[in-house]
Amino acid sequence: MRSSFYALFPLIAAGLTGCEKKAAPPMQMPPAAVSFVPVSSEKVELTRDLPGRVDAVRVAEVRARVAGILLKRTFEEGANVKAGQELFRIDPAPLEAAKASAEASLAKAAANLKQAQTTANRYSELVNVKAISRQDYDLAQAAVQTAQAEVQTAEAAIKTAGLNLGYATVTAPIDGRIGKALVTEGALVGQTDATKMAVIQQLDPIYVDFTQSSTDLLAFRRALKEGKLDKDGASVVKLLLEDGTEYPQPGKLLFSEVSVDETTGMVSLRAQFPNPEHTLLPGMFARVRVTQALKDNSITVPQQAVTRGQGGTGSVLVIDDSNHVQLRMIRTDAAVGNKWVVTEGLKAGERVVMEGHLKARPGAEVKPEPFVSKTASSNNGKTAPDKG
Template sequence: MRPILFLPLSVIWLCLPSCGKKTAAAPPAMPPAHVSFLPVTKETVTITRDLPGRIDAVRVAEVRARVAGILLKKTFEEGAEVKAGDVLFQIDPAPLQAARDSAQANYVRAEANAKQTQNDDKRFRELVAVNAVSRKEADDSESAVAVASAELLAAKAALTTAELNLGYATVTAPISGRIGKAVVTEGALVGQGSATLMAVIQQLDPIYFDFTQSSADLVALKKAGTDESKVSLLLEDGSAYEHHGRLLFSEVSVDQTTGMVTLRAEFPNPKGDLLPGLFARARVVQAVKENVVTVPQRAVTRATAGMSSVLLVDDKDHAELRMIRTAEAIGDKWVVESGLEGGERLVMEGQLKARPGAPVVPEPYVPPQEKSSDPKAH
């Protein structure tokens, strides 16, 4: 009697599916992905830099008391526009008027004395001619004329000083501009021992914007020949100032600690919107590049070591992964230094569906705003 062989249950279970069944079919091939493309073009681009800085007044004048006295009144409105020569303060002129009158009297006295000595000297010269007086008396008379003339000049200078001081009692604006608040009030003693600060006037139209730039960027700016170009101003809230400015000058030396150079731009400020101390950013044209390749930023995948990648549609309608090197960002585009020559079909939509080397169904790219305005798209 032959022995009965017992197979493990697992072996029997594995053998059962293979009995009476056909081989499974391969999965169906994936259909080509639909992508939209945009032709790669060349254009002329303007390279700009946004540089931070602060607004500064063109001219600042401190109104100070030039004579000592009691302040009688203030004749301006704080924060208003004033013109050069406008009366701002009035210092009590009475003591200064008295000093001026005294100087006037001294001048009249010195003038009369000078005239008398001249007449005396004339008579002595006539008497010397007939030997009626000694030569010494004639010499003394001539010396008296010189002394009297000197005293007359001193009296005249004192009178001029007194008249100037009397004029300084009326404090006027040295420049045109916007005046701030009054530092002193009526009844205050000003100008005693020092020139008391009374108010500050700032000329705000035009106005300066001072900012810094690296020395390397400054060299590039000069090589590009745009150092006389217009400058745009971006305010603290990000909005653009309505007027353009112009670059005026650069410092001749570089800050050794930061490697930065101070630049200054001038902007018109007819409405007085720009105030000294205001923080802003200057958008300066660094260079103008002609015939360069640009691509939308949304189509570029950033990589390491300054490299990036884009997806293209080749001549056989296959997806192609291309490595490129980008430079500056211009708005919503990248400037391409290498990797693209222009004319390639750049994939704008459908990158995630398309595999490099796989066939695709390309369609021209339509921007979203054009889609929304197209009635057929709804």
């Protein structure tokens, strides 16, 4: 038995050797499919969002200019009013009586003036023939001047009484939206001071006050001087509402303070926005988006393609001409929409990986495909594949 086993051993060894020669080579993984976007060079608008508050262009306090009892309110609270529109009515009876009294005083003064003038005319004849003394004539002339002054005083009193009677009808000093009435019918107004009765605010156009650092302000003025922005400040100011939506009307920068706040290093600025629908209300919080500069031929890359490391350093995966992946460190400046402005590390036309970062190892070969956004693909009735 042992001799026969040794006889079969060469045959078994030969069979095993034959099996090793027929074994299949190890399988190689195909290149991973990744999507890419080409690095673009474009004109970008560098902006900065700054907190601000909405403020009315004009605010008018409606006050009682004459004392009296309030008879009626003639406006709807919260409505838009026009300049000159009647708002309140104060009891005019005492004021009418005061005007009638002033008119009577004028009539009396006019009669006194006529009598004094007649006496003075008669004395002028008598003094020439020495029938009266010169002193009596001078007194007659002084009486005429006194009577004339009394007439002027009475006329001024009539004018004052007429003004007060007109003030019994309280009108709007400006166009705008009026708030709630601060007094009610039957109230005594204007007795000791000019009682505040309502407030009117002009809402179209409207102001937005905000602050900006002195450094950014210098850069902004430099861009204006170099012609990189509109000289009148138009179309460089936009507004973001409290819910994050952008206000449809562009604003115009008006002015800045002449000094810098020593504690914060900030400068106060004001922008003006059209507000035809009265969407913006005084006191509302908003963010002002100010254009700092316009740059031509800026290298941009989607934020989704950039990976941030420790210290905020950025990196992207670049696909070379042989479809191999390279890790590239980049330096970014500001965000413009959903893109980063790249100042160092990339050039226009290079392909950066958008989706499939986990499959794309540096040095590995990949199968690149142009990136198609999910929004664009859904508009075509298709769903973009997830390559992440």
